[in-house]
Amino acid sequence: MSVSALETKRLEAVLKGDEEVEVVGTGTDAVAYALMLADVDVTSAYPIRPYGGVMQTVARLIADGYMKAEYIVAAHEHDQFEIVKHASAVGARTFVGSSGVGWLLAIEAIVAISTDRYPVVALIGNRALDDPGAYGVEHNDALMVRDVGWLLVWVDTAQEALDTTLIAYRVAEDPRVMLPVGISMDGAFLTHSEHVFKIPPKKKVQQFLPPYDLGNRKLHPSNVISVAPQVNEDWVTEIRKQMDEAMKNARKVIEEAYRDFAKIFGRDYGNPFVEPYMVEDADVVMVGMGTVSKPIKEAVRRLRAKGERVGFLRIRWFRPFPTEDIIRYLSGVKVVAVVDRDYSFGSPFDGGAVFTEIRSALYETDHRPLMMNFIGGLGGREITYNDAINMFNMALEAARKSKVEQRVIWYGVRE
Amino acid sequence: MKRYLGNLDKPEERVNRALEAYQSLTKLREVKPGEGLPYKYEPPHLPGWKDMMIGGAIPGLKPNQRNPYFTGGTAKHYRPVINFDKCIKCSLCWEYCPDSVFDVTPDGYFNPALAYCKGCGICAEVCPVPDTIIMVDEMEFEDGYGKFLDEYRAWKENREAYRKWFESLLPKAQVISVRKR
Numbered sequence: 147m148s149v150s151a152l153e154t155k156r157l158e159a160v161l162k163g164d165e166e167v168e169v170v171g172t173g174t175d176a177v178a179y180a181l182m183l184a185d186v187d188v189t190s191a192y193p194i195r196p197y198g199g200v201m202q203t204v205a206r207l208i209a210d211g212y213m214k215a216e217y218i219v220a221a222h223e224h225d226q227f228e229i230v231k232h233a234s235a236v237g238a239r240t241f242v243g244s245s246g247v248g249w250l251l252a253i254e255a256i257v258a259i260s261t262d263r264y265p266v267v268a269l270i271g272n273r274a275l276d277d278p279g280a281y282g283v284e285h286n287d288a289l290m291v292r293d294v295g296w297l298l299v300w301v302d303t304a305q306e307a308l309d310t311t312l313i314a315y316r317v318a319e320d321p322r323v324m325l326p327v328g329i330s331m332d333g334a335f336l337t338h339s340e341h342v343f344k345i346p347p348k349k350k351v352q353q354f355l356p357p358y359d360l361g362n363r364k365l366h367p368s369n370v371i372s373v374a375p376q377v378n379e380d381w382v383t384e385i386r387k388q389m390d391e392a393m394k395n396a397r398k399v400i401e402e403a404y405r406d407f408a409k410i411f412g413r414d415y416g417n418p419f420v421e422p423y424m425v426e427d428a429d430v431v432m433v434g435m436g437t438v439s440k441p442i443k444e445a446v447r448r449l450r451a452k453g454e455r456v457g458f459l460r461i462r463w464f465r466p467f468p469t470e471d472i473i474r475y476l477s478g479v480k481v482v483a484v485v486d487r488d489y490s491f492g493s494p495f496d497g498g499a500v501f502t503e504i505r506s507a508l509y510e511t512d513h514r515p516l517m518m519n520f521i522g523g524l525g526g527r528e529i530t531y532n533d534a535i536n537m538f539n540m541a542l543e544a545a546r547k548s549k550v551e552q553r554v555i556w557y558g559v560r561e
Numbered sequence: 562m563k564r565y566l567g568n569l570d571k572p573e574e575r576v577n578r579a580l581e582a583y584q585s586l587t588k589l590r591e592v593k594p595g596e597g598l599p600y601k602y603e604p605p606h607l608p609g610w611k612d613m614m615i616g617g618a619i620p621g622l623k624p625n626q627r628n629p630y631f632t633g634g635t636a637k638h639y640r641p642v643i644n645f646d647k648c649i650k651c652s653l654c655w656e657y658c659p660d661s662v663f664d665v666t667p668d669g670y671f672n673p674a675l676a677y678c679k680g681c682g683i684c685a686e687v688c689p690v691p692d693t694i695i696m697v698d699e700m701e702f703e704d705g706y707g708k709f710l711d712e713y714r715a716w717k718e719n720r721e722a723y724r725k726w727f728e729s730l731l732p733k734a735q736v737i738s739v740r741k742r
């Protein structure tokens with residue numbers, strides 16, 4: 147398949163001109179265009195849905211001459227992540243991605259990428275973990291690496307996917323960070339749905355994104371170093387501490403990146419870490435990540451129109467966790483209801499991962515809200531506008547009674 | 562034991578091997594608490610997390626360069642002791658040591674940096690001069706990690722004392738160059 151004449155014209159405009167162009171495409175298309183603009187050097191591919199769309203579009207962009215990159219087809223996912231780790235070590239800007247169990251098959255290489263401190267950017271087309279088989283979205287695949295030094299961000303539109311990919315390279319490659327970024331995109335709901343989005347001109351991207359520079363860690367015959375030596379107990383604590391500092395630095399670097407992004411591209415995301423939606427003087431705030439924002443925002447609008455004080459907080463960056471913003475927006479609220487598109491069996495109160503983290507962040511506040519948790523939308527099951535209204539009604543009921551009858555609700559589970 | 566083995570209808574080669582094995586085993590004895598070396602672990606210079614390269618990378622080592630961060634010298638059970646009076650400076654020990662332990666001295670001898678020695682005994686196996694490199698049980702020595710003896714220096718300072726010391730160790734040696742066992 148070759149690009150249409152119209153697309154040819156548009157891509158040439160963004161590569162050579164000064165103006166952004168508007169296109170229609172899927173969430174994964176948007177990421178592919180970002181990779182073209184970011185001049186990614188090496189990408190390794192292995193097919194798995196729903197992330198795979200991005201590799202198809204990248205292949206097309208390379209074949210048609212819009213993008214110059216090594217496109218390495220791997221034998222399996224572990225191979226795929228090893229390839230980019232090594233490419234990153236010799237100074238190549240890299241892209242990789244996977245979904246669900248594919249991501250998990252690569253887990254050893256995934257951890258080595260962060261502990262070796264290579265700023266790889268990965269797309270995780272979120273997918274339920276097998277078994278039983280399911281192609282639909284669940285966030286447990288990405289959450290598997292929440293403790294090992296990957297920055298994790300969730301996007302909810304194609305535009306945000308494109309912009310966040312550019313931001314991800316800038317943050318990951320910052321010498322104060324040097325950690326990989328995993329961009330999570332809800333399988334099917336965003337990877338495969340068509341959106342209108344704007345592709346910025348490459349000139350502006352070059353202004354925003356400096357070249358990748360590994361400094362004295364670049365593997366090269368003129369810079370003889372050993373990476374990943376066996377260090378045992380003598381060094382490991384210190385190496386982990388470096389990662390802790392890098393992750394903490396990332397908060398500041400993310401803020402700077404969004405500020406510059408707004409200046410250069412004219413698109414301002416406001417708070418980089420969370421997207422607050424009508425949370426002012428809300429009694430009940432729902433929290434979620436990814437495309438669940440759509441039905442919840444619609445429910446907020448309609449309930450607000452009826453005079454209910456409800457709001458929504460969408461978490462973008464899960465690592466580093468937006469502790470300060472969670473406290474700012476949620477302490478003092480009567481009821482916080484977290485929608486988890488994941489599970490964390492046996493966790494405190496048997497809630498989801500996001501619920502548990504938010505509860506922990508709010509522990510230190512003077513005005514702790516009541517908390518509810520909806521585990522829902524698993525395996526790609528849709529959370530509709532009506533579901534969101536139902537959830538809000540349960541939370542509003544708890545707010546009126548100042549009491550949560552059931553803390554964790556498996557929403558819509560068949561008895 | 563020798564008689565017993567001799568009465569078995571086995572080739573002499575195998576009988577001798579079995580005998581050797583038996584003799585080395587009968588030398589073993591139980592070490593009681595308090596009998597061992599007073600051992601204090603003194604770690605090498607360990608950099609802080611701000612001084613390390615990111616991700617635990619380290620400057621590359623040149624061929625034959627010893628790793629300044631990980632000496633690994635506590636691994637050995639036996640150590641080589643060199644009889645410099647007999648050494649013919651053939652360089653085989655220096656050549657064969659898998660851990661690049663030997664430093665060349667200004668006058669052409671080969672001095673083991675014991676902090677790096679793993680006690681494999683290869684140097685004693687390859688040394689072509691009888692009674693020149695011997696492998697001696699670590700239990701015989703008082704020095705240890707972080708303050709290993711410099712054999713060449715000790716020899717230079719007092720050859721007579723060194724010779725006596727070496728001769729006192731010779732009967733205890735597990736491996737003796739050329740003579741082997």
Ligand code: SF4
Nearest residue numbers: 658678679681682684
């Ligand atoms: S015993 Fe082994 S490691 Fe030690 S000096 Fe001899 S050859 Fe090298």
Ligand code: SF4
Nearest residue numbers: 648649651652654688
């Ligand atoms: S192998 Fe023996 S004779 Fe040769 S240099 Fe080493 S100690 Fe001297």
